[in-house]
Amino acid sequence: MKQLGLKLWVIVMCVGLFTNNVAAFFLEGSISFHIDPNPSADFYFPVYPLMEASAFELAGHALMFAAFTFLLYKNISRLTLTFGISILYAIITELLQPFFGRGADWYDLAADFIGISGVLFFFLIEKNMAGVQKDTSKTH
Template sequence: MYILLLVMWIYLLIILTCTKNFTSIMRGEPVQFQVTTEPTFGQFFDIAIYANPSLPFILQKAGHFICFFILALLLIQVCKNIQLSLVIGLLFAAGTELAQPFFYREGLFIDLMINSLGILSYTLLYYICDKWIAAVSITDETPKTRSRIV
């Protein structure tokens, strides 16, 4: 079941990454792809666009975090390996940002960092919870003495 969810989630992320215009999707318009053989990476490290972030800009960045947080959850469930899931997730995060200029979109370093933060956050949360559950189950396995009233 998780593998199907993972495939569908990756498919959704690719659509959101490679569509001609993200806001047109939000307005319910048809998904369109437009490819260029001459991508521009000029704004990848441009920090001027972050000077006065608007609410839609902040919400879009929160969406990046949530999407990749969910991706990490699904990767860990499917791969059953934290390190492999982390590597795949981080490579996918980088790939999505580097692919966007080929679709007339702007790949941004800040988006790469936010995507990575979503993956790292879930992975760390999973690791901490896994260790805590393991520690709790070890203490639950200690023999308990019964008191008897004679």
């Protein structure tokens, strides 16, 4: 059942990351794809002020990748492998976005990283707390 949740979430993420209009997808449920086999280099990691970045999109990236990382960790239970797969997935999806009329963006990648790291930080704390509890129970 855990794998089903992860697979469904990956599908939702792909729709959200590759649909032409993210706001229309989340607010109206409208999905539309446009495939550009030769995206312009201008779509790859432009540099612009952070204040011009969409807070809605950045929050969406962080939350989508936090949920993905959570579900992935629940399936494989290895922090480093979960981190590696999550980061690789974030990079790959960002590099693919220009083929769907969207831009590959440093800020989106940073938001993905924040979502991934936040979840793994809590799993790391949980893992360490479980180890501390084991150690204290052995000494009593």
